[in-house]
Amino acid sequence: MFMKHQLTIYNSLSRQKELFIPLNPPHAGLYVCGPTVYGEPHLGHVRMAITFDILYRYLLHLGYKVRFVRNITDVGHLEDEVAGAGEDRIAKRAKLEELEPMEIVQKYKNLFADAFRKLNILPPTIEPQASGHIIEQQLMIKKIIDRGFAYTVNGSVYFDIETYNKKHNYGKLSGRKVEDMLVNTRELDGQSEKRNPLDFALWKKAAPEHIMRWPSEWGEGFPGWHLECSAMGTKYLGETFDIHGGGMDLLFPHHECEIAQSTAANGKEHVRYWMHNNMMTIDGQKMAKSLNNFITLNQLFSGNHEKLDKAYSPNTMRFFVLQAHYRSTVDFSNEALQAAEKGFTRLNNALQLLEKIKPAPASSTDIQACIDGCFAALNDDLNTPVAIAQLFEAARIINSVNDGRETLSESDLEKLKNFYKPVFFDILGLLPEQETGSNLESALMDMIIDMRLDARKNKDFALSDLIRDKLKEAGVTLKDTKEGTLWEKD
Numbered sequence: 001m002f003m004k005h006q007l008t009i010y011n012s013l014s015r016q017k018e019l020f021i022p023l024n025p026p027h028a029g030l031y032v033c034g035p036t037v038y039g040e041p042h043l044g045h046v047r048m049a050i051t052f053d054i055l056y057r058y059l060l061h062l063g064y065k066v067r068f069v070r071n072i073t074d075v076g077h078l079e080d081e082v083a084g085a086g087e088d089r090i091a092k093r094a095k096l097e098e099l100e101p102m103e104i105v106q107k108y109k110n111l112f113a114d115a116f117r118k119l120n121i122l123p124p125t126i127e128p129q130a131s132g133h134i135i136e137q138q139l140m141i142k143k144i145i146d147r148g149f150a151y152t153v154n155g156s157v158y159f160d161i162e163t164y165n166k167k168h169n170y171g172k173l174s175g176r177k178v179e180d181m182l183v184n185t186r187e188l189d190g191q192s193e194k195r196n197p198l199d200f201a202l203w204k205k206a207a208p209e210h211i212m213r214w215p216s217e218w219g220e221g222f223p224g225w226h227l228e229c230s231a232m233g234t235k236y237l238g239e240t241f242d243i244h245g246g247g248m249d250l251l252f253p254h255h256e257c258e259i260a261q262s263t264a265a266n267g268k269e270h271v272r273y274w275m276h277n278n279m280m281t282i283d284g285q286k287m288a289k290s291l292n293n294f295i296t297l298n299q300l301f302s303g304n305h306e307k308l309d310k311a312y313s314p315n316t317m318r319f320f321v322l323q324a325h326y327r328s329t330v331d332f333s334n335e336a337l338q339a340a341e342k343g344f345t346r347l348n349n350a351l352q353l354l355e356k357i358k359p360a361p362a363s364s365t366d367i368q369a370c371i372d373g374c375f376a377a378l379n380d381d382l383n384t385p386v387a388i389a390q391l392f393e394a395a396r397i398i399n400s401v402n403d404g405r406e407t408l409s410e411s412d413l414e415k416l417k418n419f420y421k422p423v424f425f426d427i428l429g430l431l432p433e434q435e436t437g438s439n440l441e442s443a444l445m446d447m448i449i450d451m452r453l454d455a456r457k458n459k460d461f462a463l464s465d466l467i468r469d470k471l472k473e474a475g476v477t478l479k480d481t482k483e484g485t486l487w488e489k490d
Contacts, residue, residue: 007062009243010327010381012251012274013173017381020273022242028064029241030056031233031271033250034127036073037108038093041115042294043317043332044280044287048247050318050429051277051326053121054382055245057427069236070124074105075131075212076204076225088222091211101212105129115297118314120429126236130228134214137223137231140265141202149264153193155205155219159261161198170198170260173274174252200257202227226257233270234262244271248278249286277326282307284331295332309334312341315430319344322384322428343392345488348432350395351424353402353486354417360407367412370394371419378427387423394420449478449485 007020022028032052035045052070059066078086094101116123130137141157144150149164150157161170165178181198201224206213213220233241239262246255255274262270279286287294295305303311320340324330370393377386394416400406408416424430448467455463468478471487479486 007058007379008381009273009275012276013271018273020242022064023240023272026063026065028059028066028243029237030059030066030068030243030245031229031237031241032068032070032124032244033229033246033254034070034072034124035108035112036077036089037105037112038077038089039108040296040298041112042287042296043300044294045112045115046119046297046317047280047321047326047330048245048277049116049121050119050321051382052245052275053429054322054326054384054427055243055275056122056124057429058378058382061422061427067126067237068122068124069126069128069232071229071232072105072109072127072129073225073228074102074109074129076223076228078225088210088212094211102131105131118297118301119318120314120431122429128232128236130223130232131212133228133232133235134223136235137227138203138216140227140231140234140261141223142217143265144202144261147264147267149261150202151195152218155221156193156201157203157218158194158199159202159257159264161196161200161260164260164264168260168263171256173256173259176252176256200224200226200253202261226254227261229254230258230262230265230270233258234266239266240268240270240272242271243273243275245275245277248276249288251276278329280321280330280332282332287332307332307334309338312337315344315348316341318428318430322388325381325383325385327381341489343388344430347388347391347395347424347430349486349488350398351420351432354398354420356484357398357402357408357413359410359413361409362407363409363412364407365397365400367394367397367408367416367419370397371415374419374423384428388428391420391423391428445476445487449487452478453485 008017009020010016011018030052032048035041056066056068074090075088077089088101090101090104094104097104099107113123141150144159145152145157148160150159152158161178164170171177171181178198182196203216203218203221203223205219205221210222212222214222229244233244244255244258255276259270281287282293282295285291285293295307297317299305300308300312300317301314303309316337317340320337321330323340323343370390373393374387374390377383377390380386397406397408397416398420401408448471452464452467455461455467471478475489477488479488
């Protein structure tokens, strides 16, 4: 039986770790901001997706019945996120590719789904699209207006920050003060119809050339970007739910506005734990489409990018992300990916070896400390780097037992298997190499190893050594064990 400490989560709202106590145990509600589907998935998207995949997996491991909602943004996300101005990102892409907006949505939604599948990211239990919840968003807007927290101007509806701030605290998530934000906010062209520069759109009147539009009592238009998550979170998880996750770049203004409009509509806090993963950077700068410094997942898997020396597997990318705590930044580099590839290979080889080692009458090593340390780390705000360190220690024990330097009793060996495999597969979401690596590569290596074995049987040690040395030059190390020859990439 594993030692299961109680899970603590760093709550961005309270700025401290808190014991996770769901509203309605054993049920847990989780909402995560999904992608805006107007371009290919890139490495910046991966950080958030893997972070909350680990959370989802670990909640399931702890026995919670999780309703996991991850939305698809397919309307309302404008080019200037803070000011709520500019073209709709999907409509703009539709014009560039000469397609209908919903063709763009479907095209890139499929690409994201395929990329997430390759990375072994579990699908959410519900994946709603903003365009499919226009009515829910309109109803929420009406509630906000009726309660005096919004106003209409020329067919648009804006959230009234000044009125809201008399009773509540706009800025409590980000730590920003309205007074300071007003000083630092410049008046933008076309924004004069707002009473306050900080007011954000709940509904925008559609210009004549705007493609994506819906009828409403305020006129034809489209919902503001922030509104969809409040409306869909409420619909599927209730007016108050457990966890809302997203990237640090969404904390302001997106999540700050979510808190304001949900509180205004429902009169209560709608999220109990706010979780934010930090950014993936490249050359010290946030990786993003808007900065044109991103690497797509297709480029990663094919190696077709100037910053990549070769192609990397989904396992390598996943392991690279998990080697850092989700609240710390991760700086991308080819060298870091190479190190992650080696680390994954060590754990994968130990996994294969685990099935082959034999028990001894008694143990000469203690596996329990390794198990306890791993779960203590996971319960400490999903500290995957420390959990992986314990998995490396378990891999060391596996290799040591296989080489005859240490022993494990039958019960301890079973305990090790019941720890190593669930953490590797179910919690960290890694896949065995043969499922993600090249089948041709595996087949060729098996053939080469058999050729070397035949050479040794025929006492042709010169050929045997030549094969080993040539593989070493190519970056492949052979390891002869009692159970046969294993290979790993250097």
